[in-house]
Amino acid sequence: GQRITLPLAGQRLPFTVAGIWRDYARQFGAIVIDASVYRRLTRDTRVTDAALWLDAGVAPAQAIARLRESVHGGQRLEFAQPGEIRAASLRIFDRSFAVTYLLEAVAVIIGLFGVGASFGSQALARTREFGMLRHIGVTRRQIGLMLAMEGALVALLGVLAGLTLGLSLAMVLVHVVNPQSFHWTMSVHMPWGLLAALASAVVVAAALTALLSSRAAMSVDAVRAVRDDW
Structure with a gap:
């Protein structure tokens, strides 16, 4: 209008x-x-x-062959189906962001190393706390579950912050940077299922990392852990 x-x-x-x-x-x-x-x-x-709409039952390859034979210089004509154009565009787009996926994997690995180092040092510093908990009847399994929950909560906080920041940056890229740089727009589609799966995997990985990095401190004998307090 x-x-x-x-x-x-x-x-x-x-x-x-x-x-x-x-x-x-x-x-x-x-x-x-x-x-x-x-x-x-x-x-x-x-x-x-030119754009052509084929009748029902007409195969694209058959129509292309007929056009090449019936049009003068038909061998120099270029044909492309919508699906092929879309697939080629998406391949180019994905190739452009291949380094982004690599950076995501590196960021996750570095984050897990950070979680492991942090909880490992915390577990060593909290050795006496674990020993006292063992004295009052808390089992190693319960202490491990507590550490795993702490790691999961820390990772969940990081995931929520990352999703919020990432969504904000995505909106800026799609609605501001992309039109100004490439002069075309795109629809926004959020893969909630994939994001939920990745977020859950990161949280679980952080919980396991926190648990594994704290096992050394939990293995110290409970009596030796609190001997300085006696």
């Missing part, structure tokens, strides 16, 4: 926007005008691009 003005054949002509859609054929915007209207306004009868 918006009214716009387009420069055609050396003059600026008014048009009404009938609709907007996204395709994968080009990285820049394009304006589609009825062919008869365009020819009447510009006197330009050349054709360099």
Whole structure:
């Protein structure tokens, strides 16, 4: 419904926007005008691009072969199906962000090392606390469960902070940086299932890391752990 003005054949002509859609054929915007209207306004009868809708039961390969045979210079024509264009675009897009996935894996590994070092040092510093807990009847398994829960809670806090910050950055990239840099927009789709699975995996990994890094401190004899307090 918006009214716009387009420069055609050396003059600026008014048009009404009938609709907007996204395709994968080009990285820049394009304006589609009825062919008869365009020819009447510009006197330009050349054709360099065409879109074909096949009848039911007609295979794309069969239609391409017939067109190459029936059109002069048909062997020089380039054909592409929407699915192929979309797949190629997504491959290029994923290849551009391959380093991002590597950085994500490195960040998770570094985070787990940090959790392990932190809980390992905490466990050594809390040896007497563990010994006293053992004296009052707390088992090693219960202490390990407590440490695992602490590691899981710390990881959960980090996951929530990371998701919040990541979502904010994603909105800026999609709605601000992308239109300004590439002059096209995209729809936002949140893979909640994948995010939940990854977040759960990170929390579980952090809990196991905290537990494993604290086993050395829990293995100290309970009496020896509190001997300085006697």
